[in-house]
Amino acid sequence: MKIKNLIAATYAPLHPDGSLNTSIISEYSKFLVRNKVAGVFMNGSTGDFVSLSTEERKEITTAWSQNKTSDLYLIDHVGDPSLKVSMDLATHAADKVDAIAVLAPYYFKLNTIEKLVHYCKEVAACAPNLPFYYYHIPVLSGANLNMLDFLKVASKEIPNLEGIKFTNNNLIDFMHCKHFEDGKFNILFGFDEIFLASLPLGADGWVGSTYNHMAPLYYKIKTLFEAGKMTEAAELQRKAIRFVEILDAHGGFNGVAKGFMKTFGIDCGPSRFPHTTLGDDAYNGIKKELDALGLLEHLSG
Template sequence: MNINNLVAATYAPMKPDGSLNTAIIKSYSEFLIRNKVTGVFMNGSTGDFVSLSIEERKEITLAWSKTKSSDLYLIDHVGSPSLKVAKELAAYASDKVDAIAVLAPYYFKLDTIDKLVTYCKEVALSAPNLPFYYYHIPALSGADLNMLDFLKIASKEIPTLEGIKFTNNNLIDYLHCKNYENGKYNILFGFDEIFISSLPLGATGWVGSTYNHLAPIYYKIKALFEKGNMKEAAALQTKAIRFVEILNSYGGFNGVAKGYMKYLGIDCGPSRFPHTTPTPDTYKEINKELDKIGFLNLLSS
């Protein structure tokens, strides 16, 4: 299936004591659908997967699987530095979600395409009934490899290969992947701050954390681009960038943005170390800054 439109990289909702709060995932899914988000990328970087136990990751997978519908495509990130763990998570997800994804092992880093393909192939085989995505995020995984070269080999080795979650600003490599074998593979653009730059390259699907908060803005950017109104589209992209910069300035984007979901009606709770969750007074200051740039009426509802 070719995934189109916005896919939200979702948070791991937690109670005030830091334990999982999967009870809100049903309302979380309804919130995303209401804002025309077409899919979920769970247990990823935004979802603090490195701070979760294997059982907690499975609990999140199970909770999202109970919301499964034609309105929301579910991709479960099952990657781990341990190939054994990644395979276990893939097998667990095989009857619960629509697709799986993995990033490269990030402690003992992979330095060749062949090693990366071997890792991906092993995980994909653990859920042979599901489409498989490679999650390319070299800034965090350290696997700064050429994705066109990956596609050329992986396409022959991994029968279930569906595409790449491309979280990198190398637009040349992205374009080559997008065009490979006449656009056969679903290359999901994953760099929210340059969403607008992906549009002239033919991007049709995107994965990102800010699609939780700003889905209406990104759809407006896309509509303005299609009408040829680049000035207004760029102005909105700048506002989306300012949202990231403002929240990041209060202690780091991941934790602050997760806590901000409460102000959109979905209380995802606190973040785990090393991320921070600000106080309610801090969020009042954040909203003042967002209001100054005319932003509050543009947020997801």
């Protein structure tokens, strides 16, 4: 099954004391479905996986699986600098989610396609019945490799390879991946700020953090594009970019955007270091800034 439409990169919900609060995942799931989000990408960059223990990541996987519905496709990111840990996480997820993904190890960085395929192959084999995605985010992983070259090798080595979460602004590489072997692989676009630019290249599935907050806006961009109303679509894309810039200016996007979920009644709690946790007064100020741009009407409901 090729997952399409918006997939939210979800936050790791915490109690005020910083411990996991998986009890809100039931409401979180319903909120996403209500806003026509098609899937969840858990334990990723947005989900602060690098600040979680292995056991905490497993708890999050289990909690989402216990709240699984036919309306929400679950992708679990199981990548880790340790291949052993990544394989353990994949084994844990094998009977709980719809697909798994890994990014490249990011301390001792991978510098060849062969090393990357070896890493992916070992992890994918731990959940052989699940679709496997490679999470391409070179700005964080340091694995700045060509994804078309990856597909040429990985497609022959990894039987359950489903596609790539393509979080990079190299649109030429994205286009080539999208059309590789007549579009055989599911190439999910992962750069929210250039969502509009992905549409002419055939993108039909997207993973991103701001799909938690503004799913209606992105679906409207897609509708305007399909109607040939490019100026209006571009204006909405500009507003989406300003949303990111405004929240980022208040201490860093990841932590501030996580706290913004409370606006929707989904209290994901504080952020872990090094991300910022703001108080209610700060969010009231942020909402005034967003209202001045006409953004509040485009937020999820």
